[in-house]
Amino acid sequence: xxxxxxxxxxxxxxxxxxxxxxxxxxxxxxxxxxxxxxxxxxxxxxxxxxxxxxxxxxxxxxxxxxxxxxxxxxxxxxxxxxxxxxxxxxxxxxxxxxxxxxxxxxxxxxxxxxxxxxxxxxxxxxxxxxxxxxxxxxxxxxxxxxxxxxxxxxxxxxxxxxxxxxxxxxxxx
Amino acid sequence: xxxxxxxxxxxxxxxxxxxxxxxxxxxxxxxxxxxxxxxxxxxxxxxxxxxxxxxxxxxxxxxxxxxxxxxxxxxxxxxxxxxxxxxxxxxxxxxxxxxxxxxxxxxxxxxxxxxxxxxxxxxxxxxxxxxxxxxxxxxxxxxxxxxxxxxxxxxxxxxxxxxxxxxxxxxxx
Numbered sequence: 427x428x429x430x431x432x433x434x435x436x437x438x439x440x441x442x443x444x445x446x447x448x449x450x451x452x453x454x455x456x457x458x459x460x461x462x463x464x465x466x467x468x469x470x471x472x473x474x475x476x477x478x479x480x481x482x483x484x485x486x487x488x489x490x491x492x493x494x495x496x497x498x499x500x501x502x503x504x505x506x507x508x509x510x511x512x513x514x515x516x517x518x519x520x521x522x523x524x525x526x527x528x529x530x531x532x533x534x535x536x537x538x539x540x541x542x543x544x545x546x547x548x549x550x551x552x553x554x555x556x557x558x559x560x561x562x563x564x565x566x567x568x569x570x571x572x573x574x575x576x577x578x579x580x581x582x583x584x585x586x587x588x589x590x591x592x593x594x595x596x597x598x599x
Numbered sequence: 600x601x602x603x604x605x606x607x608x609x610x611x612x613x614x615x616x617x618x619x620x621x622x623x624x625x626x627x628x629x630x631x632x633x634x635x636x637x638x639x640x641x642x643x644x645x646x647x648x649x650x651x652x653x654x655x656x657x658x659x660x661x662x663x664x665x666x667x668x669x670x671x672x673x674x675x676x677x678x679x680x681x682x683x684x685x686x687x688x689x690x691x692x693x694x695x696x697x698x699x700x701x702x703x704x705x706x707x708x709x710x711x712x713x714x715x716x717x718x719x720x721x722x723x724x725x726x727x728x729x730x731x732x733x734x735x736x737x738x739x740x741x742x743x744x745x746x747x748x749x750x751x752x753x754x755x756x757x758x759x760x761x762x763x764x765x766x767x768x769x770x771x772x
Contacts, residue, residue: 429723429745429762430736431604537731550602554762558710558741563603568731572602574756583747587758589602589727 427550432560433531439561440471447581448551455528455549459484461519462528463512465535466490473499480505485524487515489535512538537564540591548572548589551580602725605733606704612734613644620754621724628701628722632657634692635701636685638708639663646672653678658697660688662708685711710737713764721745721762724753 427433428443435443444452456462461484469476469488476486477499486505490496493507500507508515512535519527529539539545550563564570572589580586600606601616608616617625629635634657642649642661649659650672659678663669666680673679681688685708692700702712712718737743745762753759 427604429721429760430741431600436740540729548602552760554745554747554765556713556737556741556743556745558735558737558739562731564729564731566731567609568603568729570729572727572729574727574752574758577750577752577758579747579750585747585750585760587602587725592727 427552427563428555428557428560429552430556430558431562432557433533433563434560435557436559439467443553443555443557444551445553445581445584447584448553451551451580451584451586456484459526459528461485461487461524461526462530463487463489463515463519463535464530465532468531468535476505485519485522487519489515511542512544513542516544533561533563533565537566537568540564540568540570543591545591547575548591550587550589552585552587554583600723600725600736601728601730601733603729603731604735605730606706606736607734608730609732612640616726616728616730617724618726618754618757620757621726624724624753624757624759629657632699632701634658634660634697634699635703636660636662636688636692636708637703638705641704641708649678658692658695660692662688684715685717686715689717706734706736706738710739710741713737713741713743716764718764720748721764723760723762725758725760727756 434440466488480501481504483504485503488496488507489510490507491509493509496507499505516527529535529545571592573592575588575590578586607613639661653674654677656677658676661669661680662683663680664682666682669680689700702708702718744765746765748761748763751759
């Protein structure tokens with residue numbers, strides 16, 4: 427995120443503006459999860475590198491109203507597409523024995539996951555830039571409250587702030 | 600600021616959502632400045648308490664296109680109104696011997712001050728809430744770059760992040 431709350435640089439999709447430290451943190455954190463959920467746009471923004479690493483990856487779920495469009499991309503247990511809401515997919519993941527799920531965006535997924543009380547923790551990396559305009563973290567008016575878990579300086583320029591939803595216990599575990 | 604970059608709770612003006620720690624930090628920091636600049640809306644949101652403390656305060660400048668409307672509020676050397684842009688007011692403050700100016704908002708003032716290279720440091724307190732909608736820090740598309748100065752945990756819930764403009768030296772001093 428830019429320090430003024432933008433997840434993208436103006437209308438450019440993806441996280442290209444992120445610092446090397448942010449990208450390194452993301453790459454190191456992902457393997458600590460045994461599954462993930464992303465929206466279709468987020469999937470498409472990272473599609474090339476996701477397909478390259480598909481075979482060795484955790485179970486990645488992509489939410490889309492047209493899963494049939496992505497049949498060629500899918501690979502059971504690694505990359506699957508669902509026309510379903512977040513809570514159904516979380517229920518399926520729980521049933522399939524997964525215990526730690528990364529929600530990778532975008533804003534609609536974050537908003538739905540918080541509104542349906544499916545999100546345990548929120549990790550925000552803050553880059554020292556201000557974009558004024560860009561995709562925001564949540565859609566519409568929200569009133570979500572969190573608790574501070576801690577902060578970590580990832581590099582000379584990048585902060586990682588970790589929050590948990592106020593009063594929450596884990597969803598999957 | 601909420602953790603998703605809102606300076607106000609939805610469309611409610613002012614900083615009422617701020618934590619006690621944030622308000623205490625603000626009250627303690629202000630006396631370390633010998634002058635300040637605010638936009639008219641920001642002034643009006645805090646007008647009552649500003650007028651109450653007017654006599655003992657630093658020189659407060661308010662930018663407005665209609666300074667004559669605020670003649671009854673003004674008090675020389677304490678609360679003055681200017682129909683002028685930020686750089687002219689900063690130049691006047693420098694000429695009047697002031698060396699440390701707080702820019703108190705809103706978004707237009709922050710944007711203009713950054714665009715005109717008048718801002719040395721940016722202090723952001725982050726509350727553990729997400730509002731989705733609210734006043735943002737900057738107006739329009741910006742590309743401002745900062746350097747991390749440091750961070751401080753003001754309370755169990757509130758972080759203070761301090762930045763300086765990349766490659767800047769002081770404007771007034």
